[in-house]
Amino acid sequence: MRVLRVPRRTPGALCALLLLTAPVSCTAARGDDAKPAAASAPLSPFERLLPAPASVVPEGLGYAFGAGTVVRTGGPGAPEEVRRVGELLAEQLRGPTGLPLPVVDGEGGEGGDGVRLRLDGGAGELGEEGYRLRTTPTGVTLTARTPAGLFHAGQTLRQLLPARGTGTVPGGTVTDTPRFAYRGAMIDVARHHFPVEQAKRYVDQLSQYKMNTLHVHLTDDQGWRIAVDSWPRLAEYGGGSEVGGGPGGSWSKDEYRDLVGYAADRYVTVVPEIDMPGHVNAAQASYGELTCDGRAPERYTGVKVGFSSLCVGKERTYEFIDDVLGELAALTPGPYLHIGGDEAHSTPAADYAAFMDRAQAVVARHGKKVMAWHQLASARPAPGAVLQYWGHDRTSAAEKAAVATAARAGHPLVLSPADHAYLDMKYDKQTKPGLAWAGYVPAPRAYSWNPGTYLPGVPESAVLGVEAPLWTETVSTRSDWELMAFPRLLSLAELAWSPAAALDWTAHRLRLAAQGPRLDAQDIAYYRAPEVPWP
Numbered sequence: 001m002r003v004l005r006v007p008r009r010t011p012g013a014l015c016a017l018l019l020l021t022a023p024v025s026c027t028a029a030r031g032d033d034a035k036p037a038a039a040s041a042p043l044s045p046f047e048r049l050l051p052a053p054a055s056v057v058p059e060g061l062g063y064a065f066g067a068g069t070v071v072r073t074g075g076p077g078a079p080e081e082v083r084r085v086g087e088l089l090a091e092q093l094r095g096p097t098g099l100p101l102p103v104v105d106g107e108g109g110e111g112g113d114g115v116r117l118r119l120d121g122g123a124g125e126l127g128e129e130g131y132r133l134r135t136t137p138t139g140v141t142l143t144a145r146t147p148a149g150l151f152h153a154g155q156t157l158r159q160l161l162p163a164r165g166t167g168t169v170p171g172g173t174v175t176d177t178p179r180f181a182y183r184g185a186m187i188d189v190a191r192h193h194f195p196v197e198q199a200k201r202y203v204d205q206l207s208q209y210k211m212n213t214l215h216v217h218l219t220d221d222q223g224w225r226i227a228v229d230s231w232p233r234l235a236e237y238g239g240g241s242e243v244g245g246g247p248g249g250s251w252s253k254d255e256y257r258d259l260v261g262y263a264a265d266r267y268v269t270v271v272p273e274i275d276m277p278g279h280v281n282a283a284q285a286s287y288g289e290l291t292c293d294g295r296a297p298e299r300y301t302g303v304k305v306g307f308s309s310l311c312v313g314k315e316r317t318y319e320f321i322d323d324v325l326g327e328l329a330a331l332t333p334g335p336y337l338h339i340g341g342d343e344a345h346s347t348p349a350a351d352y353a354a355f356m357d358r359a360q361a362v363v364a365r366h367g368k369k370v371m372a373w374h375q376l377a378s379a380r381p382a383p384g385a386v387l388q389y390w391g392h393d394r395t396s397a398a399e400k401a402a403v404a405t406a407a408r409a410g411h412p413l414v415l416s417p418a419d420h421a422y423l424d425m426k427y428d429k430q431t432k433p434g435l436a437w438a439g440y441v442p443a444p445r446a447y448s449w450n451p452g453t454y455l456p457g458v459p460e461s462a463v464l465g466v467e468a469p470l471w472t473e474t475v476s477t478r479s480d481w482e483l484m485a486f487p488r489l490l491s492l493a494e495l496a497w498s499p500a501a502a503l504d505w506t507a508h509r510l511r512l513a514a515q516g517p518r519l520d521a522q523d524i525a526y527y528r529a530p531e532v533p534w535p
Helices: 012-021 080-096 147-160 197-205 253-265 281-286 315-331 350-363 374-377 397-408 443-446 478-485 488-497 505-521
Strands: 005-007 036-038 057-058 112-120 131-136 139-144 172-178 182-188 212-216 269-276 336-340 368-375 386-387 412-415 461-472
Touching: 005 182, 012 350, 057 182, 080 131, 112 147, 131 147, 139 147, 147 172, 182 488, 197 212, 197 253, 197 478, 197 488, 212 461, 253 315, 269 315, 315 336, 315 350, 336 350, 350 368, 350 374, 368 374, 374 386, 374 397, 443 488, 443 505, 461 478, 461 488, 478 488, 478 505, 488 505
Parallel strands: 112 139, 182 212, 182 461, 212 269, 269 336, 336 368, 368 386, 386 412, 412 461
Antiparallel strands: 005 036, 057 172, 131 139, 131 172
């Protein structure tokens, strides 16, 4: 092995040049100093996997994909869902490989080469989403206890093949289970409207890196994006604005159903959010009865927060909430309704607590679990309510302590620290678009934190998972969206899935670089972070 020692601040372009001219990889030293770090040999296909798997045992010869490769979906009695997973995997592989990849029933016995999907109800060690991928010269066997695990195994197989063209899957066994159950991303379609097709594209991008939740921020001061039959002006009028004065838009119920179904086919759960009691100007502009004085405000196209509030003392407010959440619950098979609760600066603390009591009761009445931003911890979270923490290094100790107290009382936490996980934060001062109120978030900062130990006083057992929000005050196009999300989204996917012992920036940056050709092949407009030695 040839080893080069490259200072941390070596430009990415030079590092990439070294990769192209010699069998080496560039690595970075830990920390912020400029100490040189040893380089390693070029990564094997297993080492390029992202998220890093829990266990890999390389062994023997691999399996060469070719014109005769088939996808086999189990023997007699295999569930129809396994067939569906196999069909989707074959579709995902056909594009880059150019192979026909027919899907056939049956495992084919010892002579049945190709890709074999097997459910094993006795594989308790694999849990609800884990899998085993074993490759021999006769084929690749994907084993899981659930169809979700088979789907994740298929996404690993995709990464073991070239981004374009055919190849050989290396011999050996990958055994993998997730660290956290909730691995999510959030998109704000309220500040700027985006069509459902863009959200579906994001689902494809999330699911191939084993993320399993899409949180959709559907309403805010600047726009209301989901049709509600009982309050039609919410979408018709409240949907007709966005930041900067654009035309806005909204999703019909059929479009939302389409997104939910598309996501479910990829084992991604949609969590819809109706923000309250603040962030409601679009709703009040549509219906003046939702204000205390009965007067509808003008539609809002700015970016300030905290100025609007539902009228806590009006019974009509709770009829509105019941109608909206009831219709949304009927459209959403997932377990959660997110009711916001952040930045309610215009709602007195006592009113906020009283309002959230009633809003949480509405969620329960419609058969769903409450999710809310961590400000709910300062009120009275309902039993089992999930709190989403979005604080940062400068968040007060008292606020963090309130969240920790709620966690110890049994409220699961989803962690979205703004100075690590907010994808709308700029990478650096040159980044356009983006904001910087929580500081710059370069690629290493997105990765360099431990969800299991992040909040003082919160044990890892209280952390349900990690979510990467993308707010869209400054994001109005698909290219903006993808520039801000990638590659940081991949880092957060690894934090959420991989075992803590596997988390190391020096190795991770090389895994990120290895994803470059795959992102290029999928026409993803990612940011070429200078800390990553892109090929």
